[in-house]
Amino acid sequence: MATQTQPPAGTGTAPALQRHRGFFEVMQDWITTVDHKKIGIMYITYALIFLLVAGVEALLIRIQLAVPNNTFVSPEVFNRLFTMHGTTMVFFVGMPILFGFGNYLVPLMVGARDMAFPRLNAFSFWISAFGGMLLYFSYFAGSGLYGAGTAPDVGWFAYAPLTARVFSPGHSTDYWTFSIFLSGIGSIGTALNIVATTLCMRCPGMKLNRMPLLVWLYLVTSGLVFVTISPLTAAQIMLCIDRYLGGHFFDTQAGGSAVLWMHFFWIFGHPEVYILVLPAFAFANEIIPVFSRKAIFGYPAMVAATVGIGFISLSVWAHHMFTVGMGPGPNAFFTFSTMVIAVPTGIKIFNWLATLWGGNIHFTVPMMFSIAFLFQFLIAGLTGIILSVSPFDWQLGNSYFVVAHFHYVLVGAILFMIFAAFYYWYPKMSGRMLSNALGKWHFWLFFIGFHLTFDFMHVPGLMGMPRRIYTYEADRGWGFWNLIVSSGAIFQAVAVLIFAYNLVVSYFKGETAGPDPWDAWTLEWSTSSPPPSYNFAVIPTVESRRPLWDLKHPEEPDSQYE
């Protein structure tokens, strides 16, 4: 990255002295760095590698399920595949990629030179990275002394008592436990850093109500990380005590409770969805206004809706447990709390719609991904309401309808916005534009593949197909739909390969970006691309939410209207 230096622009800086550096020098630079931008890029690269790995796992799953009674993989292998796919995608793709963008963008957007605690930042990254390595090391060492190695096969929510030693001998479950435990430590460290940076490192003039919405959303996400990783970590420790120190928290044979694990897991697990989706909303809040050429509509309402979602998301977890037999009272309560969260979420969608309204919409690649996100998130939200209706959930829970719903959120909303973020901020990170033509191929292939896979995945769920089955009976009528679902996976795989190719090729041959290729309004575009290690030669002073708008339009600055 450091080989790219732009001429000074705005509050940018003079080019550093260039000389060719050896491989070990570069490696040492990256490994010992405490620069938030380099750590952010490492987070993102690390997550991309795991995205490819977990994507291959998904492809194998889809090949197995393409036709009934298939024997492409054994049931044991299938169970490891879906466990590893889910665990990897949530903990080692979703979290690190979003923290990576947060790490990179939050200090730049608040006009700071680094995160509040740079060394803690590096520690958080490396401990999370170690967690991911540990998870995959289980493929070699999972069975320990019991024979050949295996990966965890208990599912990504690892319901007790399947995780008890009697049902999960060997060490594969322990690898799962410790990898999540370690990644949790990293997540808490980064969350702490983001909160401290947001609260303490803002540049002069940037009051809380002038922060870019992206920073607000990262603040709320980080708060949620604090609250929800703790019960997850506690549950992992309790599980270890059960497995090795004779504890009985989840040991049903000795009076323990399987339902207790579910509560511990989902009080983490549901807010986790919001931890992942709020950064996606954050990207949309920056990208949609820029390509509509309008200020975000209803900034205070957007902040209030975000904080509202943060709080309400802590009270909805047991909607994952409508079929556990909690009784009518709790079922009604969690139905209501889950439905209520649709209100602030709806406010966000309407505000984005109003931002588009009356604008001058430029269909750039990041905007195309953002627009697809809007439609797909709308559908994901509506299937979420369908699932919140607990009697309907008694049918749909643990079926392929649920799998389709949460992939609509995780892929249709979050991954689409991550792709948008790549196309939008890659020029800032590398100094080069991503190829527009390849970007359009990527978008359309992924869009087609996504809809083939996840639209049609709802159908077998409505026809009674439960999730996590390695094969299914031919007489159920699910084969046709599963074949379509699997065919969509191929389009998505090709699209992701094009994307990966684009990332590499554009780094060397992409068009030079300049400091502000999108004519945007937030502070990161005021410095060079890529920014110097100290970000800003002079710490900027801001007077509104869009400091670069004020610079570009001195005749009607935002500060007049806010």
Place this chain on the structure above:
Amino acid sequence: MSFAATQTTVEGTLPISWSGHEMALGALNFFAHLTRLPAHNPAPLPALFHALLSALLIDQPPTSLFAPEATPAHYIFDLSMLVLAICTAIFLVVAGLLAYALVRFRHRRGFTVREPAQIYGSTQVELSWTVIPILIVVVLFLATARVIFVTENAPHPSNALNVVVIGHQYWWEYRYPKLGIVTANELHVPVSDPHHTRPTYLTMSSADTDHSFWVPRLAGKMDVIPNKVNVMWIDPEKAGLFLGQCAQYCGVEHAKMLIRVYADAPADFAKWAAEQARPAVQDPSAAEGRAVFERNACINCHTISGTLAHGTFGPNLSHLASRDTIASGSVPLNPANLRAFIDDPAHFKPGVLMPAMHLNQHDLDAVTKYLMTLH
């Protein structure tokens, strides 16, 4: 609100008991009265939905959610129609506005140079899209809460059939305490028609890991959890076979933990129950197979009444030959399949806990012949 109309017709057969929840439910009852239509009114939403399905040439598979045959499944189906209608309407409005905005406000090449007017927000507009969703949520919640309480607080009639369901890795055990029956994988229940209502109450728990009992056409699923007792009820309206399967990941062979529910006419059910309650058949021509069974480890896990076999780890085989399937419903029962299963259980069910017994060909034939006499 046609959905409430169908509710009231079904309530005729299963009156609601609000005991203990009167205060909280007063509002729900009030809402129900507001939305009540004459009981003979056909429900237009489900009818429309089925017309749509048949127009699209979509066949209802045996486990479809949209072909309910028992009261709990009907409650859910009727509610789901309301929910789907509301969600479709919301989708059409919002997606329509989005599409319009994208076309109407798209950037036209060589057109505008200046930035569009900057609009920062509008309290009235924002208030409207906060209040309207709140109203929709309230309506949906009231409709939902009603079905939750009607289903979960349904009174337990004294003539109900009680069955104990025990989930095992990877098969189902069914016990009928009052009838003295223990069987596996194929659940027989009486039909509950409007003239002779006789719901079946399933009291469920697990012997090992979590499972979930799901037969979509009869009811929603209920998890089967060790060290916890759950109850659900079904009342099939007509005779027939209803399929389902375990819906909570329970280990290697989760996929082949299938469920078969046979709803029998009351007379057929009584006949079946009487046969199952008898001790196992003692056919002298199969005595050799019985001897093989009794001197091998089979008896550690299986029970055959009237023999040395009293194991409870595996399915009770006293009336094995009266069943249609083996291996938790995954293969039809016939001598060839049974022989193959005994020879290598993992052939049909990889991960099955029954080990291959390594019987010689002669013993295999004898045991198969013996088991096939156990009607």
